Amino acid sequence: MxxxxxxxxxxxxxxxxxxxxxxxxxxxxxxxAVTAFIGPSGCGKSTFLRTFNRMxxxxxxxxxxxxxxxxGRDIYANDVQVDExxxxxxxVFQKPNPFPKSIFENVVYGLRIQGIKDKKILQExxxxxxxxxxxxxxxxxxxxKSALALSGGQQQRLCIARALAIQPSVILMDEPASALDPISxxxxxELIYELKKDYTIVIVTHNMQQAGRVSDYTAFFYMGxxxxxxxxxxxxxxxxxxxxxxxxxxxxx
Amino acid sequence: MRxxxxxxxxxxxLSAAITILITISIVWVLLSESVxxxxxxxxxxxxxxKEWTPLFADKKxxxxxxxxxTFLTTVIAIAVALPIGLTIAIYLNEYAHARFKTYIxxxxxxxxxxxxxVYGFFALTVVTPFLQSFIPGLAGFNALSAxxxxxxxxxxxxxxxxxxxxxxxxxxxxxAAYGMxxxxxxxxxxxxxxxxxxxxLVSVILxxxxxxxxxxxxAIAAGQQPRLTLxxxxxxxxxxxxxxxxxxxxVPHGSLEYxxxxxxxxxxxxxxxxxxxxxxxxxxxxxxxxx
Ligand SMILES: Nc1ncnc2c1ncn2[C@@H]1O[C@H](COP(=O)(O)OP(=O)(O)OP(=O)(O)O)[C@@H](O)[C@H]1O
Ligand SMILES: [Mg+2]
Numbered sequence: 060m061x062x063x064x065x066x067x068x069x070x071x072x073x074x075x076x077x078x079x080x081x082x083x084x085x086x087x088x089x090x091x092a093v094t095a096f097i098g099p100s101g102c103g104k105s106t107f108l109r110t111f112n113r114m115x116x117x118x119x120x121x122x123x124x125x126x127x128x129x130x131g132r133d134i135y136a137n138d139v140q141v142d143e144x145x146x147x148x149x150x151v152f153q154k155p156n157p158f159p160k161s162i163f164e165n166v167v168y169g170l171r172i173q174g175i176k177d178k179k180i181l182q183e184x185x186x187x188x189x190x191x192x193x194x195x196x197x198x199x200x201x202x203x204k205s206a207l208a209l210s211g212g213q214q215q216r217l218c219i220a221r222a223l224a225i226q227p228s229v230i231l232m233d234e235p236a237s238a239l240d241p242i243s244x245x246x247x248x249e250l251i252y253e254l255k256k257d258y259t260i261v262i263v264t265h266n267m268q269q270a271g272r273v274s275d276y277t278a279f280f281y282m283g284x285x286x287x288x289x290x291x292x293x294x295x296x297x298x299x300x301x302x303x304x305x306x307x308x309x310x311x312x
Numbered sequence: 313m314r315x316x317x318x319x320x321x322x323x324x325x326l327s328a329a330i331t332i333l334i335t336i337s338i339v340w341v342l343l344s345e346s347v348x349x350x351x352x353x354x355x356x357x358x359x360x361x362k363e364w365t366p367l368f369a370d371k372k373x374x375x376x377x378x379x380x381x382t383f384l385t386t387v388i389a390i391a392v393a394l395p396i397g398l399t400i401a402i403y404l405n406e407y408a409h410a411r412f413k414t415y416i417x418x419x420x421x422x423x424x425x426x427x428x429x430v431y432g433f434f435a436l437t438v439v440t441p442f443l444q445s446f447i448p449g450l451a452g453f454n455a456l457s458a459x460x461x462x463x464x465x466x467x468x469x470x471x472x473x474x475x476x477x478x479x480x481x482x483x484x485x486x487x488a489a490y491g492m493x494x495x496x497x498x499x500x501x502x503x504x505x506x507x508x509x510x511x512x513l514v515s516v517i518l519x520x521x522x523x524x525x526x527x528x529x530x531a532i533a534a535g536q537q538p539r540l541t542l543x544x545x546x547x548x549x550x551x552x553x554x555x556x557x558x559x560x561x562x563v564p565h566g567s568l569e570y571x572x573x574x575x576x577x578x579x580x581x582x583x584x585x586x587x588x589x590x591x592x593x594x595x596x597x598x599x600x601x602x603x
Contacts, residue, residue, distance in 0.1 A: 145493035152491070156484035160508050169492045172502060218488070225492065235511070304490065 063230060065090040065259040068112060071125035073106055075118065080106045082283045085124070088276070093260045095270040095291065099306065104263045107280070108231050111261065112148040113141050120306060129229070148171075149222035153234040155214035157206035162198050164216055165206045169225035184224050192220035193250050212243025219250065230254065232262040236269065248273050249302035267307055271295055279303045294297070338347040342581060352568055358575065361495035364554070366572045367563070373572070375579055377538035381455065381548035382583075385530055386523040388544060389466060389590065393519055396463075397470030398512065404471075405478045406500045414512070424468045432532030437459035440533065449545055453535030454498025456544040462529050466519045473518065477503050477511020510598035514591045521587040524578065527552040550581045 064087035067211060073081035081103045088094045096104040106115065113134065115121045126133050134144055146169070157165050164171075166185045175181065185202070189195040194216040198209070206217055215235060231252075236244035251273045253259060264270050270277055271291060278288040279300075287294060287303045298304040349562075350358070353373045375500025404413050425585040439457040446449045454524065481504055505512065527550075534549025534555055555573045562568045 093331050114487065114491065117490070142493045147493060152484060152486075152487060152492040156482055156488040158485060158488065168489075168502075168510070172492065172494050172498045189457055221488075221492065 063090055066261070067126075067128040067131075068107075068110070069126040069128065071107075071123060071127065072199055073103070073115070073123045073233065074121070075106075078098055080283055081110075081123075084285045085288055086278060086285055086288055088261065089261065090259050091255055091257065092185065092275040093255050093262060094276040094278060096261065096263045096278050096280060097265070097266040097267065097270050097306070098286075100265075101282040103283045104280055107235050108233055108263055110262060111140050112145050114150065116141060126259070131306065132310065136194065147223050148231060149225065149226050149227035151215070151219055151222055151232045154219050154238050157209070157214050157217055159205065159207055160202035161203045162206050162217060163202040166220050166223060166224050167306045173203065173225070188220040188224040189217075190215045191223050191254070193246065193253070196222060203237065212239045212246065215239060215247060219247075219304055223254075227258070229259045229261070231289040232260065234263050237265060244269075252310065267295075267309075273289070279306060281306070321408070331510050333567060334383045339581070342574055342578050345571050349568070349571035349575045350583055352571075352577075362540050364549075366569050367558070367561075373575075374540075375551075375576065377508070377540040377549045377574060378549060378554055379579070380540050380542065381530075382524055382550040382552070383533060383540065384455045384461040384542055384544060385550055386520055386527075389462035389526075390455060390516065390520060391521040392460050393465025393466045393470050394516060395469045397519075400467070400471040401474035401478055401512075402505070404475050405504065408497050417475070417493060420468045420471060422468075423465065426530035428465065428467070428526065429532070430460075431461050431465050431530040435529055435533035447545065448549040451535070451546050453533060453537075453547040454545050455530075455548045458530045458532075458534035459544065461533065462523055462526050465493075465526075466522055469519050469522060470515045473515030474508070474512045477508040477515065478512065480509045482570075510594050514595050514598070517591040517594070519588050521584045521591075524583055524587070525552060527556055531556055551576050557581075 066088040068084045071081055071084040072079065083223045084107065085177075096108060099102055109115045110123060110127055111129070111134075115123075123135065127135060129144070129147065133139070158168060160168070163181075163306060164183055166188050167175075168274050170181055171275060186195065186199075189198060194213060197213060198217070206214065209217060215238075219230075219235075222255065238249045239247065248269060251262065255275075262270075276288065276289045277291045277294045278301075279286045279294065281302050287298060287300050289299075294303065295307060298307060329601055358373055358374075358375055358473065361372050362376060363374050364377045365370035365372045382409040404416065408416070433459040436453075440452060440454065443457060447456075450456065486499060486502055486505055489503040494502060508529065530550045534550065534553070536549050536553055537547040538549040538554065539546065555577055558569070558573045
């Protein structure tokens with residue numbers, strides 16, 4: 060049985076000023092599955108990903124046409140509170156970006172801004188999120204130490220823990236492992252595999268093997284268009300479009 | 313070609329040397345005159361006596377009243393300039409459009425170019441009467457108006473330097489904050505300001521150093537009465553105004569009265585020297601953090 064779609068883009072066009080960055084994209088993403096966005100540099104993967112938590116709102120001249128639905132609701136509707144939306148749709152960035160605060164304060168940041176002060180809740184959430192992000196054992200003895208003292212890979216898992224702490228239902232990841240060494244990268248992949256039991260995950264990656272390993276569905280973008288969207292296995296074994304084929308076999312991009 | 317370069321090089325060297333030489337001679341004059349002063353008045357008296365009356369028959373040489381006056385006006389100035397300056401910095405960074413920012417920043421800096429005499433008269437003839445309308449006990453000369461106006465003068469210093477510090481915070485941190493569902497306000501105060509805190513601190517220290525050394529505004533608006541008090545409603549005197557007062561008066565050169573200004577100057581120098589080094593030290597630490 061097909062699971063309901065969690066995220067959906069309907070006739071989505073996006074513009075940076077005059078530049079047409081995304082061209083009538085239609086796609087529906089399944090709940091509690093991993094969808095990978097692939098495509099050559101500059102094709103619009105990040106732009107598309109960032110429409111799901113409206114991270115592009117701050118860019119001067121950026122605008123969209125069409126709709127983005129989260130659980131069937133249009134997130135660009137007037138009555139949507141962007142900060143509330145982002146508690147539902149978490150994001151992990153390419154470069155680990157922990158706050159210059161302690162590890163503990165990083166994880167509970169999202170709770171603090173919601174006004175939660177209860178020490179017990181904060182501590183429990185902190186431990187739970189760090190365990191989920193598979194970094195608890197490495198940091199449990201130094202929660203009050205600066206997050207900036209961690210390695211890049213640890214910082215990235217900390218950022219994932221920070222995103223998990225506010226219990227979003229969707230996690231957007233923009234090349235989360237591209238700045239990391241192979242071992243840290245593998246850890247992030249394992250983590251994604253674990254997380255999809257509870258979360259809907261959308262990940263941008265340039266690494267075909269990674270897309271193949273972690274994702275259930277893959278979307279291939281080319282020059283602002285969604286060329287092909289299919290089950291990852293199908294796409295990697297028998298791509299429809301020659302552009303997809305060329306890309307995944309490494310012939311361009 | 314080579315000769316030309318040699319000439320330029322030696323000119324540059326010369327100007328650097330002259331600067332250093334001038335600094336050294338200032339410190340030397342300060343030191344030597346202060347030494348003469350302290351050979352007549354003990355350092356203990358200087359630091360512990362509660363009155364400063366070197367020009368009267370009954371001479372007292374306690375620097376504390378002048379330090380208190382300086383401290384009082386400086387605190388008032390910072391209390392005005394820090395919240396306003398920081399608010400402006402945050403506004404420019406988090407809310408204002410880039411275009412607006414390029415216009416407003418130089419405009420703000422105009423505040424810093426107004427001659428301090430003008431500020432002094434503004435304090436005396438506008439701010440004081442205005443404050444008197446709801447603070448009945450306020451004297452015509454007082455620390456409050458002088459401090460407030462001094463604060464206005466150093467707003468651009470704090471806003472400009474803090475703005476630089478906040479915009480030096482990596483964009484990724486702002487995105488992290490927004491990505492977690494922070495509002496603009498939460499992003500500004502919960503993430504950007506703390507991350508820029510060392511830079512903001514430097515701006516405050518430089519502003520303090522500026523306020524401590526400010527002369528004209530206090531000379532005009534705060535009165536010239538050394539008084540060991542933290543009451544902002546009465547006339548006081550700061551270290552700088554005392555120095556001006558004596559320099560302009562007819563105190564004979566070489567007398568003890570005359571040397572008091574070097575002792576006072578030395579005190580001022582020690583304060584600003586410490587402050588500037590502090591800011592230098594913080595700046596260095598902060599740069600290491602982001603490199
Ligand atoms: N802030 C911006 N202003 C103007 N144009 C932009 C902006 N951000 C991105 N673009 C343009 O939009 C297009 C898509 O960019 P996007 O960052 O989404 O690509 P991407 O697929 O994520 O690339 P990469 O794999 O290199 O990260 C590019 O051509 C880029 O130049
Ligand atoms: Mg990208």
